[in-house]
Amino acid sequence: MSDQLSDVRETPTTERAVRTQDDILRIATAEFAANGYAGARVDEIAARTRTTKRMIYYYFGSKEGLYLAVLERVYAQIRQVERGIHVEELSPDAALRTIAEATYDHHTTHEAFIQLVSIENIHRAEHLRQSETILRENATAITLLEEVIERGVRAGTFRDDVDAVDVHMMISAYACFHVANRHTFAAIFERDMLDPDLQDSHRRLIGDMVVATMTDRAAR
Amino acid sequence: MSDQLSDVRETPTTERAVRTQDDILRIATAEFAANGYAGARVDEIAARTRTTKRMIYYYFGSKEGLYLAVLERVYAQIRQVERGIHVEELSPDAALRTIAEATYDHHTTHEAFIQLVSIENIHRAEHLRQSETILRENATAITLLEEVIERGVRAGTFRDDVDAVDVHMMISAYACFHVANRHTFAAIFERDMLDPDLQDSHRRLIGDMVVATMTDRAAR
Amino acid sequence: MSDQLSDVRETPTTERAVRTQDDILRIATAEFAANGYAGARVDEIAARTRTTKRMIYYYFGSKEGLYLAVLERVYAQIRQVERGIHVEELSPDAALRTIAEATYDHHTTHEAFIQLVSIENIHRAEHLRQSETILRENATAITLLEEVIERGVRAGTFRDDVDAVDVHMMISAYACFHVANRHTFAAIFERDMLDPDLQDSHRRLIGDMVVATMTDRAAR
Amino acid sequence: MSDQLSDVRETPTTERAVRTQDDILRIATAEFAANGYAGARVDEIAARTRTTKRMIYYYFGSKEGLYLAVLERVYAQIRQVERGIHVEELSPDAALRTIAEATYDHHTTHEAFIQLVSIENIHRAEHLRQSETILRENATAITLLEEVIERGVRAGTFRDDVDAVDVHMMISAYACFHVANRHTFAAIFERDMLDPDLQDSHRRLIGDMVVATMTDRAAR
DNA sequence: CATGAATGAGGTTTCATTCAT
DNA sequence: CATGAATGAAACCTCATTCAT
Structure with missing residues (x-):
């Protein structure tokens, strides 16, 4: 997760939490990619998720924290490809x-x-x-x-x-x-x-x- | 100016009007380029201009109209280069x-x-x-x-x-x-x-x- | 007005603006005094005002800016008394x-x-x-x-x-x-x-x- | 404890429970004193405690119940001094x-x-x-x-x-x-x-x- | 043409509280 | 007793846009 934020759940413990976070990250990736940082809407991301807006803040702290997590996730994916x-x-x-x-x-x-x-x-x-x-x-x-x-x-x-x-x-x-x-x-x-x-x-x-x-x- | 919008001043008449519009477009170009469409602020553009927000709406109708004008301007500039x-x-x-x-x-x-x-x-x-x-x-x-x-x-x-x-x-x-x-x-x-x-x-x-x-x- | 905030109208020009600001400050003084800083509600202050919440932010920038203006106002008043x-x-x-x-x-x-x-x-x-x-x-x-x-x-x-x-x-x-x-x-x-x-x-x-x-x- | 609230544990039975409550009350006293009633955060109090938020609600029912318990505690302390x-x-x-x-x-x-x-x-x-x-x-x-x-x-x-x-x-x-x-x-x-x-x-x-x-x- | 004032809709964030395990 | 996950209501704040002068 992001390197500098605190006050957010860093690593989920239950399997359900993992799914919730993945769900959020997947949708958020699409929203940010499609609308830019300022153009993306936290409300919209939440609406397309299984969970609520509140959970985004619970796990990622802020819109910026979410964006950062999204960024790290896609960069991690290309690393995987490169290593292959x-x-x-x-x-x-x-x-x-x-x-x-x-x-x-x-x-x-x-x-x-x-x-x-x-x-x-x-x-x-x-x-x-x-x-x-x-x-x-x-x-x-x-x-x-x-x-x-x-x-x-x-x-x-x-x-x-x-x-x-x-x-x-x-x-x-x-x-x-x-x-x-x-x-x-x-x-x-x-x-x-x-x-x-x-x-x-x-x-x-x-x-x-x-x-x-x-x-x-x-x-x- | 944009091809499909109406109700906005298409071609400036006085020389002063030309200067005002150029001023707005120059600043707006920088703002949109630096912050994205959603991230750019009409208030900010107006503040950096010699004129006021009212003029932006007078000449360009809306934020989108202004963005379009900016886009056309930069594309016109590269056309010039290509023709040379x-x-x-x-x-x-x-x-x-x-x-x-x-x-x-x-x-x-x-x-x-x-x-x-x-x-x-x-x-x-x-x-x-x-x-x-x-x-x-x-x-x-x-x-x-x-x-x-x-x-x-x-x-x-x-x-x-x-x-x-x-x-x-x-x-x-x-x-x-x-x-x-x-x-x-x-x-x-x-x-x-x-x-x-x-x-x-x-x-x-x-x-x-x-x-x-x-x-x-x-x-x- | 507050000494350190920017991006807010510092001194009103029209008489109407003075009235609007005074109105806001009067109500805000009562609300902050009655509920504390955290307990006061910007929404509530706005509702009791002639104007809207938006104007509070237009003139005072933030809840804190408003609070500061309130503070300065009441301290200015006691100065008047002391000078008399x-x-x-x-x-x-x-x-x-x-x-x-x-x-x-x-x-x-x-x-x-x-x-x-x-x-x-x-x-x-x-x-x-x-x-x-x-x-x-x-x-x-x-x-x-x-x-x-x-x-x-x-x-x-x-x-x-x-x-x-x-x-x-x-x-x-x-x-x-x-x-x-x-x-x-x-x-x-x-x-x-x-x-x-x-x-x-x-x-x-x-x-x-x-x-x-x-x-x-x-x-x- | 508060005089009018029910449905909350009135008197702790085990010694451990006493310690937990004292811990909560000590932290809560500091938090309420430092931030006011509205400004104090249940999350923050819980975080500084050895226990969890659940325990606060278990023992004190609500933020208000906790505040009341805090109030009674400090008033009881000054009574002690006065009696001496x-x-x-x-x-x-x-x-x-x-x-x-x-x-x-x-x-x-x-x-x-x-x-x-x-x-x-x-x-x-x-x-x-x-x-x-x-x-x-x-x-x-x-x-x-x-x-x-x-x-x-x-x-x-x-x-x-x-x-x-x-x-x-x-x-x-x-x-x-x-x-x-x-x-x-x-x-x-x-x-x-x-x-x-x-x-x-x-x-x-x-x-x-x-x-x-x-x-x-x-x-x- | 110019200016400050005004607006409403909607954006981000926070908080006390409850649930499932 | 304990814990992380979850929630909904409501808080603060911002933005494009329009109005009055």
Whole structure:
């Protein structure tokens, strides 16, 4: 749960309490993602829950506390995905492509996560910075990339002036954009980036993009 | 102004009126960008303006009307930039790189625009879709790319399975991400993507990325 | 108005606004005095007012801001009374008695003031300490007493080991007690200290008390 | 316990129950004294107790029942002190001074009692009036004074137009004020009436005051 | 065009109290 | 006796919007 709040039940003891909190968090995730922090309504969240508004305050202390808990939850989920990626056996090219595709798959299927990240950026990451867990655990995505890039560089196939954080940035940018800018993009260019018919080619494209960039002879 | 609202002053007559409206729009742009649609306060906007709340309602009818006007204004500004890009004389490679860099330069120097686009996406582009001007005029960015890609494909240097909208997507994703996700990225990875020291290498990287992807032999 | 709050209309411009604020302050004074800070209800105050709850927040910002304004108002009123006391022409004895009686008269006819002081003490004077005006202006009551005591001491009729603050304490204690402890005293001892029939003798008694104490030969 | 409430455990049976109740009452006394009736929080009281909220309701029925029990407890304590005062052997002067000093000593060392009396007065002694015990037993303080005054009057040293209730009022006023108005007084006059350095002179002063007043020749 | 005053609906939060185990 | 979970009523406060001058 949130790292800095007190006066709230930190860890539920009964199984029923777990269900109540999960219920609240699930609904709250959707509401915050769909309406932004200020636009989300505690009343509305409560109404869609099995429980009452009072319980939100009982467990999370405040609207902000709830939002923080939501944030930590979605960041914990992506950590799980990242930890499930194993590329030790793959060539640097294949490893890079695998990581890119995994990120693409996660982001395009976790709309709420991407929206919450967008929202959090509007608020200058002020809430996220309060969560030691997120700060500490979510940077580990980089170590995986570092290892792959080092292998590629050593093998002479990867350029050495682009580091893991840069690569992560390229991959994240592409994957995030699909979800985060879906609606304005669709409105203006009349193409839904998440159209299932485009999924395969878009997944291939992100792999191409990152591999081509890293193996680009001209850039060296 | 917004395309569907009536009962509001559409075009200012006196020069003073123009200045008043510009003042309001400038402040409102900052407020909406910084706080989101629901988070922005009409009172706050009025307080920071040289005029009063009454004028906001006189000129823009409602908070939503003001937001729409703000949106149209920032989209008009990027249209200006796009129209200033001329790549007819350049090779397809150079042309692509020029367009990518121009987008990168625009986005990284127009934080409010990117933030407003993020916000608009949170609201499923519901406001943007009301603006015929934006929908009609802003898609023209594509024609420029189409022409370049066609030249590259005809020359045999570009792959032909990636169209102008895809390329625009890649470029926008990279450029948007720098601004839109700046804060969460900085918090977690301890790297400010807009750090002036990184500007040159990041501008080069976006060019590398799009050119490498389009000229990628392996992908063909 | 309160010294530290912002975002609230500090000084009303129209006469109507003055009336609205006075109306609110009058009712609020009664409500806070009757129910304590926590016990007073903003809703109730608003209901008894010509205006609405919203106006309370418009003018005073918060419940606390309103309470502070109430506090400053009643302290300003007693300052007025204190400034109206002139004892330069009187003998030290008579002057002391006059001051004591004036305090007695003020306190016994300003129940709300005494109650608010009681309430403020329950809250360890945390609000009062925020008001520079009260702190600066209300201590001046002492200078009047100092001058009188000095005269009495010099004349050899007053003891010199009791200073103005001590005398003020004795007088205030007696006068406050009549109002502040009226109800418990009446319940237990079956005597209403504010019974009009007792007024004269109690006014005389406070004068006797302070004069006798200061002229007490045995104490010297 | 309260005289009129039923359905609550009147007298604890086990020793453990006594300790639990005492624990609750001790904490509750502090909380009510520090925050007023409305300002005190049942949750907070429970949290500071070794037991739980359930126990408060089990033993005292309601917040009001608890408050009443607190009130009765502190009034019982001062009764004990009063019963310990013996002045039969002393001269009327010395007896008066002894009573005054004892009251002064009690009040200045029982802040919570004085605060609760202040609070109770804000509520027009509505709770206190429900307690037959307090009403019946606490008026007996007067009989002690009556006897002393009668002796003094008979001896010709005391005036006869000031009765025991008046004297009790003077003494209580002085002693209460030290505690009840400590904070506003300190804030405005920059003198802490309970400063240990002032204790002796202030104790002497209350004796001087009451004796001087009663033996005042001028007043007769 | 300008300004402070006003409004009502609805938002977030708190509190005493009770329930289930 | 003890504990965390739950509740509903009501508290405080905010916001977009309109009015009177």
